[in-house]
Amino acid sequence: MAAALANAPAGAASxxxxxxxxxxxxxxxxxxxxSFRGVxxxxxxxxxxxxxxLQELPWRGVRDALAYGPAAPQGSKDDGPGSEDCLYLNVWTPALRDGKPRPILFYIHGGAYNNGSGSDPQYDGSALCRRGDVVVVTVNxxxxxxxxxxxxxLGDARFVDSGNVGQLDLIQALQWVREHAAEFGGDPNNITVFGQSGGGAKIATLMAMPAARGLFQRAWTMSGQQVTAAGPRAATQRARIAMDAVGARDVDALLALPADALxxxxRARDPSRVESTSLYFGPVVDGGSLPVHPFWPQAPAQSAQxxxxxxxxxxxxxAFLGNDPANFALSWETLPAKLEKEQFVDLLPSVVIAEYRRLYPHYTPSEVFFAATTAGRSWRGAVEELEARARQGAPTWAYQLDWGSPLDGGKLGAFHTLDIPLVFDNTRAEGSRTGEGADAQRMADVMSEALLAFARTGNPNHRGLPQWETYGLERRQTMVFDTTSKQVDDPRGGERxxxxxxxxxxxxTA
Incomplete structure (x- = not known):
């Protein structure tokens, strides 16, 4: 059937x-x-x-895979209300059962460990399939x-893996993809996991999980890191806070609650995160499914190759702080208090501000605020992982997206999530904030080709880029993606x- 369908008129659907x-x-x-959705x-x-x-139940006859499956229960209105019946994935492929070993790109969505799904229009894999002759998978x-x-x-052996079952779901999905690779025209021995924000953090965690060994051969993370995971003491403390918040005296009471009540x-307050009221949920070093911290004190040995x-x-x-107009109107007098709250690092704001004014004397107070909060809370984990991989001698490339969105007068710059529609070549998808100009498409061409080259060969270099060297501690080589992309040694080194x-x-994780 695949061959017959491939000869259908270009605009026809069948x-x-x-x-x-x-x-x-x-x-x-x-x-x-x-495309197969909601599988x-x-x-x-x-x-x-x-x-x-457990494994999915078999069905009789032919099951429609035409609509996305439900997301996990969550507070996000975009993906809610969700369902505990949420283990679904989506596949895009140029061909079925043709024996051609295409690279498989397995995308893990962001939203920290709290929200999101694999059905965002920006994650549609069609453009990558057509551009690179690859298979694309997204997952809930x-x-x-x-x-x-x-x-x-808490004394019940059934729940020994409970702190990481979200990760174990991803491992189960990867196992499914490997098992069915040939059916969907892909290579089971060439799977690239890629993900943004929380998706990148989940990938970093998978790299240290024994059950994930051998399930993927390449990893591409975007603004998402997991250097340390929660320890058992801190994670148990949070579990007790969660139980108090929902009025559950024991685990059986948790099991009896409806999903929306759970x-x-x-929304319970997390005592370790003074800047936020939400309770942290994320992977746990449980001695079993996750035996070590993902990237501390070293990069995971099992993923060194x-x-x-x-x-x-x-x-x-x-992306987070640019929605408040007051943050674009800061003065040198109001900046210290805002920075104290938002940089998430215990350094004196006066010290930070003085150094930024030395490094970038032309910056306004608001520009210092956005740059310092980015360096303090969003970028540091990437530097930690890069350094750990460099010490390990593992093949690693670093990039920084400098090209900024032209929308809203360009005030958001190269904000968190901007690289998603660029690597997917989906600048015109619903939710994309790249604009539809020629520059946006040129950025998508360059970044999506780098992802495809990486999926094919394990190296992101391609003819549309200058030479992109692996990251080393001496020079800290980084590809800066912009209207004219270039490799830069240690960009923002003073901030680092x-x-x-x-x-x-x-x-x-503390």
């Missing part, structure tokens, strides 16, 4: 059929790409709350209290040295 371990699937073929890779987790998921998995509530110290735990790209955007925090005066602590 059915695609695939056979997976639990039954047959009906997808859609359009403009050279087969189950695990069973409903409602009866396995806080435990590793358990989040927040459902995916990362650590109950192992979500109230995510995996090529990795670690990227960030120049103006990360303009300033913030390295304070020890790095991944927020939420």
């Amino acid at each position: 059915d695609s059929l695939a056979k997976v371990r639990s039954g047959r699937l009906r997808g859609r073929y359009m403009q050279g790409v087969h 189950p890779y695990g069973a409903d987790t409602a009866t396995r709350r806080f435990q590793p998921a 998995h358990r989040l927040n209290v459902f995916g990362y509530l650590y109950l192992a110290q 979500l109230a735990a995510t 995996i090529p990795m790209v670690i990227g960030n955007t120049h103006d990360e925090t303009r 040295r300033l913030y390295q005066q304070a020890p790095f602590v991944q927020r939420g």
Whole structure:
């Protein structure tokens, strides 16, 4: 059928059929790409709350895979209300069962460990399929209290893995993808995981999880790091806070709660995060599924041979803090108090401000604010991971996106998430903030080709880029993506040295 459908008129849509371990699937073929949405890779987790998921149940006949599956329960209105029956993935591919070993790109969504899904229009894999002859997969998995509530110290052996079941869902999805790679025209031995923000953090964590060994061969992270995970003491303390927040005296009471009532735990105050009221949920060093911190005190040994790209955007925090007009009207008098609250690093604001004024004498107070909060809270984890990989001698490339969005007068610059539609070549997708100009498309051409080259060869270099060297501690080589991209040694080195005066602590893991 794949060959016949490939000869259909370019604009025509028709059915695609695939056979997976639990039954047959009906997808859609359009403009050279087969898509299958809402494909189950695990069973409903409602009866396995806080435990590793079971395999999906088989079905009879042909199951429609034409619509996205539900996201995990969460507070986000965009992806809510969600369901505990959330283990679904989506596949885009140029061909089915043709024996061609295409690279597989497996995208893990952001939203920290709390929100999000694999169904955002910016994650549509069609453009990458057409551009690079690859298979693209996106995935939903358990989040927040459902995916990362650590109950192992409360006396019930069923929940020994509870602090990491959201990660174990991703591992189960990767196993499904490897098992079905040939059916969807892909190579089971060439899987690239890529993800932004929380997705990058989940990838960093997977790199230290024994059960993930061998399930992917390359890793590309964007503005998302996980240097340390929560320890069992801190994670147990948070579990007790969560139980108090929902009025549960024991684990059985947690199991009896409806999903929406359990979500109230995510709104409890976290005593370790004075700047935020939300309770942190994330991976836990539990001695089993995650035996070590992902990138502390060293990069994970099991992933030393995996090529990795670690990227960030120049103006990360303009995405979070740029929505407040007051942050664009700061004075030298009002800046210190705002910086004290938002930099998330225990350095005197006066010291930070003085150094920024020395480094960048032309910066306004607001420009110092956005630059310092980016360096203090969003970029430091990337530097930590890059240094750990360099000490390990692992093949690693660093990038920084300097090209800024032209929208809103360009005031948000190269903000957090801007690189998503660029690497997906989806600048015109709903939700993209790149604009639809020629510069945006040129950036998408350069960045998506780098991702595709990396997926094919384990090296992001391509003809549209100047030479991009691996990252080393002596020069700290970094590809700066801009209208004219170039490799720069140690960009923002002064900022890096300033913030390295304070020890790095991944927020939420203490």
